[in-house]
């Protein structure tokens with residue numbers, strides 16, 4: 031992918047935007063871009079630099095992402111904190127073409143890392159509640175204030191704030207940011223170079239780190255006896271590459287498989303409520319460590335059909351209206367609303383699953399399944415909105431002041447909203 035139209039090859043110490051940003055280390059990559067930790071010499075802080083591939087369709091996608099990011103950066107201040115912030119944007123020309131670059135605030139690890147950190151055993155329910163509250167506030171903001179559907183909510187796309195302070199990274203000798211290219215530079219071709227090896231080793235250790243909470247040392251996080259309950263949790267929604275305005279959708283096929291809502295599979299049209307479905311899948315995964323739905327194609331049935339079957343096993347039969355309304359319905363359902371190619375279902379209601387498989391107490395199982403089931407309504411219009419969901423007693427069972435403002439559905443007084451969010455901040459110890 032490091033060719034014309036593809037990624038831009040970056041070396042540690044490379045300068046961007048006339049020397050303002052200096053590359054420190056690679057943070058990640060995706061289909062569209064590589065993302066680098068960079069030092070902003072103007073504001074003297076670390077930032078995330080997302081360097082898009084240069085071909086026309088990637089430039090187009092970056093422009094769209096910048097549009098969305100600019101829109102959501104401009105809103106009620108205490109609300110914008112729950113979504114990624116765009117700091118700057120510029121073009122960078124290299125051997126592979128002209129790359130659009132987005133400068134984002136530097137964030138920490140994703141919920142996916144957190145789930146891995148628990149060895150797929152799940153996070154304590156008090157933490158699940160806190161994380162859910164942050165996600166819901168972010169969603170409520172996107173949906174209500176901007177009319178934006180994220181369309182790709184998943185654990186990877188929720189990042190924690192309060193990352194490790196890179197200057198205190200114990201795996202790096204110096205305490206200050208790299209301001210120029212290391213001696214001799216790092217040649218992509220001389221993979222064996224000493225520096226490269228060291229960086230790789232560090233990256234491997236870094237990739238095991240969990241940059242949550244107030245501490246700065248990676249080792250601190252790796253301590254086996256570290257109690258996950260001590261971690262302050264605050265997180266943000268990121269990755270707006272697939273987000274769209276509800277009234278300006280450009281594709282039917284949205285969402286990552288496991289987090290995909292039934293109406294998307296059935297191609298029955300979609301709205302904000304598809305994010306609520308994904309949110310429920312994330313909440314379940316956080317609490318149990320397992321994906322709620324992880325369908326596979328099998329003999330005589332497709333991945334879509336397996337997915338629909340799993341939904342029915344957990345949630346019951348599709349309402350007639352839903353089973354007949356999508357462009358794909360006739361492919362999957364017969365006229366009784368049964369699946370054509372998967373005839374025998376093993377019903378397993380959510381509460382039973384939580385209590386029997388995941389050993390939730392009767393009380394926890396009851397309350398959590400009740401919270402999730404409303405969101406997993408097979409009829410999209412029946413799902414609660416993010417705003418309504420924030421009022422749910424399950425969230426308010428956290429021992430911090432409930433976000434009262436969300437109790438009044440017609441309340442658009444943003445002053446009051448700030449009060450609610452301040453309560454949340456106090457609760458999470460900011």
Ligand code: ATP
Pocket residue numbers: 057058059060061062063064065078080114134135136137138186268269271
């Ligand atoms: P995708 O194929 O998922 O659409 P993409 O090319 O659009 O990928 P992103 O998902 O935005 O790229 O970012 C790639 C990775 O970089 C993320 O998974 C994450 O690990 C890291 N990353 C992105 N943004 C930040 C940030 N603000 N702070 C820290 N790390 C980040």
Ligand code: MG
Pocket residue numbers: 060186187269
């Ligand atoms: Mg991504």
Ligand code: MG
Pocket residue numbers: 060062269270271272
């Ligand atoms: Mg993306």
